[in-house]
Amino acid sequence: MDLYREKILDHYRNPRQYGKVAGATHRAVRSNPVCGDEVTLTARVRRGTIVDVRFSGRGCAISTAANSLLLESLVGTTVAHVRQLQPAAVLKLLGVPIGPARHHCALLGFEALREALATRT
Amino acid sequence: MxxxxxxxxxxxxxxxxxxxxxxxxxxxxxxKPAAVLSAVDDFYQRHCANPRRGLHQLGVEATAMVEDVRQEVAAFIGGRPEEIVFTSGTTAGINLVAYGWAPLALRAGDTVLVSLLEHHSNFVPWQQLGALHRWRVQFIPVGAGGQLDARWFSAHLHRRVKLVCVTHTSNALGTQPPLPAMVRAAHRVGARVLVDAAQAVAHQRIDVQRLDCDFLAFSGHKMYGPMGVGVLWGRTELLRQSRPFHYGGEMIREVRRQGTTFADPPAKFEAGTQNAGGIVGLGAAIAWIKQFxxxxxxxxxxxxxxxxxxxxxxxxxxxxxxxxxxxxxxxxxxxxxxxxxxxxxxxxxxxxxxxxxxxxxxxxxxxxxxxxxxxxxxxxxxxxxxxxxxxxxxxxxxxxxxxxxx
Missing domain, CATH: 3.90.1150.10 (Aspartate Aminotransferase, domain 1)
Known part of the structure; x- marks a missing residue:
């Protein structure tokens, strides 16, 4: 089936940016009541630049791959860049269209990221 | 089959x-089988009127069709027609007990035992109203194989337990708690038992006399019937004790500016226009089940x-x-x-x-x-x-x- 292409399965099996950032400056936990998934997002930001950002928790292939692809693309970018980021751009990272029923899976980590960057630990 | x-x-x-x-x-x-879909269709095509209101021919027909289904539902579960309240589904039936009966029957400090197998619809009402009315809500634990902990249950039955809320068949695991035994034990301490039969009615005969429970709720759409229709069965004396859950039309006897007297059950609980097409479809679903x-x-x-x-x-x-x-x-x-x-x-x-x-x-x-x-x-x-x-x-x-x- 189309959705479970090698790229998504690869990021599911070997997620990039997985774990917790030591000395995190920003942190957020988001959970998805529909599937019971939970993601913890930690980031270290210095003068507006994302030095490191990681996610941990349990999720399906779509949510794990989306988090992995998103965070991988964000290391070294700025908080201002993340503020400009649209959900559609995050979905695009997956490389295949996902049905509306899975949007909440793919965007859980993104929501956690935005929440984390909006608050300071 | x-x-x-x-x-x-x-x-x-x-x-x-x-x-x-x-x-x-x-x-x-x-x-939904074609027989159910065409029964709903036929109601709207040929008999559509507001039940229990019109004196005209269509009104008479619609009323008779709804009341016929009440009789059929009663026979289907072994109750009496006046004990059959039409609802929008299991959730509405449970909430009717939670809002209409429980606040009058329970006092602060009384206990409600709720099984941990419950669907949120038989869990959240007790948790929320329990906090509001200061009932003690305790949860019957689930042990190995998804079975309710029978020993915990009997150890936690006492005179202040007024209500036990339990599913007939767990929607998540399929577990069927030992109902007649649990009901007997609950009745020995004077507790009432509410059974969520949503997952049972399409699969096996449900007989409220044999179960000996006090309230039983189910939905039409999980038994080959339409969505948006359900049934609460309750013992006559308990329905009489209960307050209406919704206030409105066709559930009253007399309305004066000083106050209102309510109709007898089940009309007392059926405020507003009922889902007559859905009720007719539920009747067709029962007939469909009965042929097998x-x-x-x-x-x-x-x-x-x-x-x-x-x-x-x-x-x-x-x-x-x-x-x-x-x-x-x-x-x-x-x-x-x-x-x-x-x-x-x-x-x-x-x-x-x-x-x-x-x-x-x-x-x-x-x-x-x-x-x-x-x-x-x-x-x-x-x-x-x-x-x-x-x-x-x-x-x-x-x-x-x-x-x-x-």
Whole structure:
């Protein structure tokens, strides 16, 4: 089936940016009541630049791959860049269209990221 | 069951992503036979009027049709017509007990025992109203094999326990608690028992006299009927004690500016225009079930469940939850595929036309107990066949193939 292409399965099996950032400056936990998934997002930001950002928790292939692809693309970018980021751009990272029923899976980590960057630990 | 009954369900002519429909989600809602769809259609085409209001011919017909179904429902579950309250579904029935009966029957400090097998609809009302009215709400734990802890239950029954809320068949695991025994024990301390029969009415004969419970709620749409219609059965004296849950038209005897006197049950609880088309469809669903009889339906579904359990048990990497066999269970199986999230399993199965449920099944406290965020749930109806199970197993092998990267 189309959705479970090698790229998504690869990021599911070997997620990039997985774990917790030591000395995190920003942190957020988001959970998805529909599937019971939970993601913890930690980031270290210095003068507006994302030095490191990681996610941990349990999720399906779509949510794990989306988090992995998103965070991988964000290391070294700025908080201002993340503020400009649209959900559609995050979905695009997956490389295949996902049905509306899975949007909440793919965007859980993104929501956690935005929440984390909006608050300071 | 004859394979030909599938032809009575128009939905099975659908193709799903190019495949025939393998519908294994009857615990969420059953599909509807043509007889039910045409009964609803016929009501609106030929008899549409507001029941219990019109003196005209159509009004008389609509009233008679609704009241006929009340009689049929009463016979179907062994109650009396005046004990049958039409609702919008199981959730509305349980809330009617929670808002209409419980606040008058319970005092602060009284105990409500709620099983941990419950669907949120028989859990959240007690948790929320318990906090409001300061009832002590305690949860009957679930032990090995998804069974209620009978020892805990008998140890926690005492004079201040006024209500026990328990499911007939767990929607998440299929577990069937030992109901007549639990009811007897509850009655010995003077507690009333509310049974959530949503997952039971389509699969086996429910007899409120034999169960000896005090309230019983179910939905039409999980028993081949339309969505938006359900039934609360309650003992006459308890319905008389209860306050109306909704106030409005056709539930009153007399309205004066100084006050209002209410109609007798069940009219007292049926404020506003009823879902008459849905009620007529529910009547057609009961007739549809009766042409086969529960002994045939139950035997067929038990055989399917046993077959599916057997096929699943030899599939490596499948972890099952709930009862191990078919004794004391409804036609429901919950499981996970190791290393694969339930949503991914469901999505791949869907691409092959196999419809299952994945998630917490509106039973988060139970999922917490099982220590899993979600499971895959397969559930059967009278129209399912062994081929449906075979397609499920083929689909699960495909899931494992995709995720193993081979």
């Amino acid at each position: 004859p394979v030909s009954i599938r032809r009575q369900f128009p939905i099975f002519t659908r193709r799903i992503h190019g495949n025939p429909l393998t519908y294994l989600d009857s615990a969420a809602t059953t599909q 009889g529960f002994s045939r339906i139950a035997r067929h579904e038990r055989q399917l469940t046993a077959y599916a359990l057997r096929r699943l048990s030899v599939l490596p990497g499948v972890v099952r939850y709930g009862p191990s066999g078919v004794i004391g269970r409804g036609p429901v199986i919950s499981f996970n595929v190791r290393g694969v999230h339930a949503h991914d399993v469901a999505q791949i199965l869907d691409s092959l036309g196999v419809a299952v449920r994945a998630g917490h099944h509106c039973a988060m406290p139970l999922m917490e107990l099982l220590q899993v965020p979600s499971t895959v749930r397969v559930s059967f109806g009278a129209y399912n066949t062994k081929e449906d199970v075979d397609r499920l197993i083929r689909g699960l092998k495909e899931v494992q193939r995709i995720f193993s990267g081979k």
